[in-house]
Amino acid sequence: MSTPRMYRIEPDALNELIQSLRQQHYTVIGPTPRGAAIVLDEITSTSQLPIGKTDEQAPAQYRLKERGDDAMFAFSAGPHSWKRYLFPPVLKLFSSRKNGEGFQISEELPSSDHEEKYALLGVRACDLSAIQIQDKVFGGGTYQDPAYVRVRNQAFIIAVNCTRAGGTCFCSSVRTGPRARVGFDLAMSEVLDSEHYFIVEVGTDRGENVISTVTSRAAEDGEVEKAEHLIRAAAQSTGRSLEPDNTREILYQNSDHPRWDTVAARCLSCANCTMVCPTCFCATVEDTTDLAGTSADRIRKWDSCFTLDFSYIHGGSVRPSSKARYRHWITHKLASWVDQFGTIGCVGCGRCITWCPVGIDITEEFRVIRETYLMKRGTNPNKE
Amino acid sequence: METLERILSQHPFFKELGVDYMQLVTGCASNVRFEQDQFVFREGAEANQFYLIREGRVALQLFSPERGHITIETLGEGDILGWSWLIPPYSWHFDAKALDLTRAIALDGKCLRRKCEDDHHLGYELLKRFSHIMGQRLESTRLQLLDLYGVRS
Amino acid sequence: MVPRPYIVKRIRKDTVDTFTLELGPKDGRSHFSFAPGQFNMIYIYGVGEVPISICGEPSNSTLVHTTRAVGSVTKAMSKLRRGDIVGIRGPFGTSWPVEQARTRDVVVVAGGIGLPPLRPALYHLLAHRDAYGKVVLLYGTRTPDDILFKEELENWRARFDLEVFVTVDRGTPGWRGNVGVVTTLITKAGFDPTNTIAMIVGPEVMMRFTALELMKRGVKAEAIYVSMERNMKCGIGLCGHCQFGPLFTCKDGPVFRYDQIKDLLVKWEI
Structure with missing residues (x-):
């Protein structure tokens, strides 16, 4: 593809897109309001999208608001991320049945491909980066997670460029957004002023095939430019930033920083940040039996480095203090992730800030450590 | 005496002590032999020697009425045994018992003490060497105290 | 990755809390090949799975594991009897440098x-x-x-x-x-x-x-x-539990060259 193919579609055509995907046996997952939040779930029509809704986000704060218009994507990342579909929170790995002295193990495989064939509608640029990071985690090494790879390979991705900065996001500083660059089949930008339309950029041939089933026309330059302008404005209005360079040096050299005590005094070790994080990939397994002991299952579940059990080796946890656990989390996310996967593990979605019950802000915690690093560089830190 | 001097000067403990001092040390040295289960010294006795073990093993022990003889540490070939001769009140704090037939070179502490008082440079050299050994013993005792292999609960 | 069934050929008590399992493949599959220093994940039906280093002779057809009964899985393991079945995943991890050590x-x-x-x-x-x-x-x-x-x-x-x-x-x-x-x-x-x-x-x-x-x-x-020992759940560097600084103990280790980890060893609660 030499130049990106750009189409203009009308809001009604978005419904055609959903139906077309459904006809191709995709389960369409998209944002939908539930209770007091916008979550991800199966949708069968655009009417289930959060039409006219937006969110106000701040540390430890999330509120839905009515906008009084027809905007479909005028909100930011919610508590769910797409990893729930590619890397499910609970997954049965195998069942075993008692069989005389021994047992018989049968691997849990999907009953049909259809079940796991997802079309992800409304993937923000930050979350698109998160998916690419998890691709490296689960599919890029010597060992792969077959369940992830299977679901991921089938997934159809429709990105949505952000035309509004959320209250806690910082994607532009970590260079993941607000515009989707790669890794999508289709990417849409919503324009809503005197008229309401979507600019659709085609990322793959598969995307081209799908968009060709929908009422569309080639986008005019002015229409595209209007969308681009909105994306640029979103980038400029982002209120937070995290400087992604030299994170390894900064954090590795400050493992004894007094800030760890300050943050530990606030951190509840509740694990919310790891649950809402779109890149956190830790999991545990549970082996359970039925009451009679005739069958036993192994279940994989999301786990969090904030629990005591997480690092347990006989006699105790390797990280008994919440100070060490917070330090581990942020150091992993911003520093050791680079050693492990060649990129930081933070995409700037801001979820961990919004959903932290005490409002701990990763950008602020890192900024303090970074300032010490910059100050100490080349000087004796203990010199008066 | 020639062989004694050679053995002593080849021992890491006396490394780079200098020819004059080596002669002086050799003058205070004598070969000794302990049969299996023979005590090299007893707790409370006057400490007037230290030993350079050439062969065999020696157990440093304490006696407790409830537990009998408790071995704190065993020393063997190449080890230096005893530093109570160097520090007042110059009396042994442990029992030292040969576990096997043990051959050692005994160094006369009384004689060395006097020479150290007369020549503080010699005193410093010996003290430096002993503090290294004390440091090592302290470190291994600390590790023993940690009871590293116990099941933690 | 699903455990393969192995049959307990013999269980021996070594000390008051340590025991040795001798295992053979249930389906008569060939020799279990591993490098010295590697470990297996051993599954006890319905109880759980633990990493245990392989302890036997590399050329021997019997798979040998010696471990201490300290947790729920190893305690259940210590009660196994001849003929019982366990699940094995492995071998995993790095091994001792027996080749580099040649001539030395x-x-x-x-x-x-x-x-x-x-x-x-x-x-x-x-x-x-x-x-x-x-x-x-x-x-x-x-x-x-x-x-x-x-x-x-x-x-x-x-x-x-x-x-x-x-x-x-x-x-x-x-x-x-x-x-x-x-x-x-x-x-x-x-x-x-x-x-x-x-x-x-x-x-x-x-x-x-x-x-x-x-x-x-x-x-x-x-x-x-x-x-090194860390909490291992998956054995293949995917579950995150065994992280030791930037290293996954299960796949980058358990055998590490000392100079590569000595700075991590002296950090608290890493």
Whole structure:
């Protein structure tokens, strides 16, 4: 593809897109309001999208608001991320049945491909980066997670460029957004002023095939430019930033920083940040039996480095203090992730800030450590 | 005496002590032999020697009425045994018992003490060497105290 | 990754809390091949799965695991009987540098339950004895009752091409062997520090001090290898539990070169 193919579609055509995907046996997952939040779930029509809704986000704060218009994507990342579909929170790995002295193990495989064939509608640029990071985690090494790879390979991705900065996001500083660059089949930008339309950029041939089933026309330059302008404005209005360079040096050299005590005094070790994080990939397994002991299952579940059990080796946890656990989390996310996967593990979605019950802000915690690093560089830190 | 001097000067403990001092040390040295289960010294006795073990093993022990003889540490070939001769009140704090037939070179502490008082440079050299050994013993005792292999609960 | 069924051929109690499992493939599959230092994930039906280093002879058809009954899974494992089935995933992880050690002296230092992960390396060294210089085993345990593989140690001690030193932290009445931590043995062993490969397994503190003592004798940090323990759930670097700084103990380890982890070893709660 030499130049990106750009189409203009009308809001009604978005419904055609959903139906077309459904006809191709995709389960369409998209944002939908539930209770007091916008979550991800199966949708069968655009009417289930959060039409006219937006969110106000701040540390430890999330509120839905009515906008009084027809905007479909005028909100930011919610508590769910797409990893729930590619890397499910609970997954049965195998069942075993008692069989005389021994047992018989049968691997849990999907009953049909259809079940796991997802079309992800409304993937923000930050979350698109998160998916690419998890691709490296689960599919890029010597060992792969077959369940992830299977679901991921089938997934159809429709990105949505952000035309509004959320209250806690910082994607532009970590260079993941607000515009989707790669890794999508289709990417849409919503324009809503005197008229309401979507600019659709085609990322793959598969995307081209799908968009060709929908009422569309080639986008005019002015229409595209209007969308681009909105994306640029979103980038400029982002209120937070995290400087992604030299994170390894900064954090590795400050493992004894007094800030760890300050943050530990606030951190509840509740694990919310790891649950809402779109890149956190830790999991545990549970082996359970039925009451009679005739069958036993192994279940994989999301786990969090904030629990005591997480690092347990006989006699105790390797990280008994919440100070060490917070330090581990942020150091992993911003520093050791680079050693492990060649990129930081933070995409700037801001979820961990919004959903932290005490409002701990990763950008602020890192900024303090970074300032010490910059100050100490080349000087004796203990010199008066 | 020639062989004694050679053995002593080849021992890491006396490394780079200098020819004059080596002669002086050799003058205070004598070969000794302990049969299996023979005590090299007893707790409370006057400490007037230290030993350079050439062969065999020696157990440093304490006696407790409830537990009998408790071995704190065993020393063997190449080890230096005893530093109570160097520090007042110059009396042994442990029992030292040969576990096997043990051959050692005994160094006369009384004689060395006097020479150290007369020549503080010699005193410093010996003290430096002993503090290294004390440091090592302290470190291994600390590790023993940690009871590293116990099941933690 | 699903466990493969293995049948318990024999279970032996080694000490009051340590036991050895001898396993064979249930479906008669061929020889289990592994490199010394690697581990398996052993699954006990309905109870759970734990990482246990492989302890037997690499060329032997029987898969041997020696471990201590300390958690729910290892306790259930200690109650297995001949004919019972366990699940095996593996082998996983890095191995001892037995190839790099060729032509050099080899010092093997084990503390407590650290001997089993080193045993396959010793078997390898003895099976290719001519390829190596001096081979020394230094082994420290808590008490004389905790010494593992006593008979084998006696046999090894009788060999003229292997130096074996055993010490205990606490002697018991009647114990005439060495008393003192394992690091005190390092000065006793005959090896050329400039041409030596060292392999250490034991509690982290023991490994740190052993490495320091070896370096005091002149062994380079790059010639020292240690085997680390962390919580392992998946064994293949996907679940995140066993992270040790940037390293996944299960796939980047458990055997690490000391100079590559020595800075991590002295960080608290890493």
